[in-house]
Amino acid sequence: MCGLVEGFAALQALSVASSYSGQRQAASAQDRYQRQLMAAEQSRQKEAETHLRMRQQDEQESRARELAKVSQEARAIAARNITASGEAGVSGASVDALLAEGTRKELDFYETLNRQGQIQSTAYDREIEAGRKGSQMRMLDFNRPITRPSFANLLIDAGRAGFSTYDFAQRKHQIDTRAEAGKKPFKIFPGLD
Numbered sequence: 001m002c003g004l005v006e007g008f009a010a011l012q013a014l015s016v017a018s019s020y021s022g023q024r025q026a027a028s029a030q031d032r033y034q035r036q037l038m039a040a041e042q043s044r045q046k047e048a049e050t051h052l053r054m055r056q057q058d059e060q061e062s063r064a065r066e067l068a069k070v071s072q073e074a075r076a077i078a079a080r081n082i083t084a085s086g087e088a089g090v091s092g093a094s095v096d097a098l099l100a101e102g103t104r105k106e107l108d109f110y111e112t113l114n115r116q117g118q119i120q121s122t123a124y125d126r127e128i129e130a131g132r133k134g135s136q137m138r139m140l141d142f143n144r145p146i147t148r149p150s151f152a153n154l155l156i157d158a159g160r161a162g163f164s165t166y167d168f169a170q171r172k173h174q175i176d177t178r179a180e181a182g183k184k185p186f187k188i189f190p191g192l193d
Helices: 004-088 093-142 151-182
Strands: none
Touching: 004 093, 004 151
């Protein structure tokens, strides 16, 4: 059977080894968790960008449909004006002025819609860029340094355990020596019988 000092030394060695193993497992778990958080954040950011781009595309298609509708209506109005002026026997500069006014209004409407589209596109681009920066900041926050166990710390812990074992062995030796010298058992609290 192992002696008391040998048992204490074995216990100290097991404690150091399990501490090192636990530190390694904790660091590994933290690493896995950080990778999962980063992957989830990247996925979330891609989904947010996709959603914004789809909304932007829907608005662009809506503007294009509106422009096509206005263009078709403007051509129909111009054709009616030409037909009506021909039936009324009006021609020349007054008809040309009427057609030019319709064309000018159509171009003004196109310009307004295009300007609105550019402003919205810029707003979407800024929103996406802000989302990317926010996502990068979150990933930096997730990606904090992981404390990994080092062999230097393992040696320090082992040295501490060795000194603790040595101290335990010295105290045991003192207790045993006193007990043999007095031929009576050593009492931790003398006077208490």
